[in-house]
Amino acid sequence: DAGVTQTPRHEVAEKGQTIILKCEPVSGHNDLFWYRQTKIQGLELLSYFRSKSLMEDGGAFKDRFKAEMLNSSFSTLKIQPTEPKDSAVYLCASSRTEVFFGKGTRLTVV
């Protein structure tokens, strides 16, 4: 059973660029989450999908962050435009009864 797959593992972007992070959840999982992880803030929920429907879009992150789930096996997180403060690890997770996490994408914005 494949786990949650995230690509790329590392991304370097210049300020103002648009970047797209990708996630493939565990097959059969109905829930998909995007989190941002930083040392200072810890884990922050960006978006939550249930059966491909957006249930929560992260409040403060609405502005430049947009998550989409076009089918049950693929999700993207777009950040547009990027800012240096967006430098963090972005984790995707999926769940049926328990949450499984991907290895994350480390984003550096210069």
Place this chain on the structure above:
Amino acid sequence: AQSVTQPDARVTVSEGASLQLRCKYSYSGTPYLFWYVQYPRQGLQLLLKYYSGDPVVQGVNGFEAEFIKSNSSFHLRKASVHWSDSAVYFCAVRRTGNYKYVFGAGTRLKVIA
């Protein structure tokens, strides 16, 4: 609102020693409780979970945790740590019937020889 407190940001123990990582939660009902571990450059992996029943739950790699409702605590324990246990450990809570997980800030465990 739910919250999770892990009071120890860093813990250092000697290999072979016992371990306790503390977790306290704030929630009025009976929550679902979890411990996750994160190794360097990895995502979070589930160590153990508590839904109901026996308050002492066993997890992988010899870890266990005890749910003490009167104390709103869910401390993680291990009888004898190994150097490979060095990682960051997160406690999390989820309301029954709710998708939202609330994570603690994490405790960084360092096991020394």
